[in-house]
Amino acid sequence: MSSWQNLLTEVRQCTLCEPELPMGARPVVQLHPNAKILVAGQAPGRRVHASGKPFDDPSGDRLRQWMGIDKATFYDAEKLAIIPMGLCYPGTGKSGDLPPRPECAPAWRQKLLQQLPNLELTLAIGQYAQSWHIDEPKQTLTERVKNWEHYWPDVLPLPHPSPRNNLWLKRNPWFEDSIIPMLQERVARLLNA
Secondary structure: OOHHHHHHHHHHOOOOOHHHOOOOOOOOOEOOOOOOEEEEOOOOOHHHHHHOOOOOOHHHHHHHHHHOOOHHHHOOOOOEEEOOOOOOOOOEEOOEEOOOOOOHHHHHHHHHHOOOOOOOEEEEEHHHHHHHHOOOOOOOHHHHHHOHHHOOOOEEEEOOOOHHHHHHHHHOHHHHHHHHHHHHHHHHHHHHO
């Protein structure tokens, strides 16, 4: 077994913050060294915790639509790595899922990212992923997404594709009009290279 496979096995057995998790530990990650695209999200939701498949929910449907790809392509680990900031479902708060557990990224993130030598595009979804992948003074999510060209072509900051963000999308039609076509073109080019 290769080093990346050993690491993936170790990550999937992690129970580091299990006492703090309402449904126990179930790390959800997709990884292969050949992947050219990284989807860096927040943390699995309740449905993803149940299925063990990343973005196996309405957020994933919208994300795949934004990327212009089907489920088979999305779940092909040799094409697409999926590493959330928190690998387990953190539970629900007053206005949606809780933030990723703070123990997770320091313990695993850099080790996992080191297994992706062919990475050409990181989709930084939401504030937690953007704070990790975009090294600059603090900005709002909207400011980062509006300034996407500053990080392009290596990183693209995105709002979360959750239905909870329908209001944000309605208030910011430039996002789907301008950024999504460019994202789809780049994804297609990377996947067909």
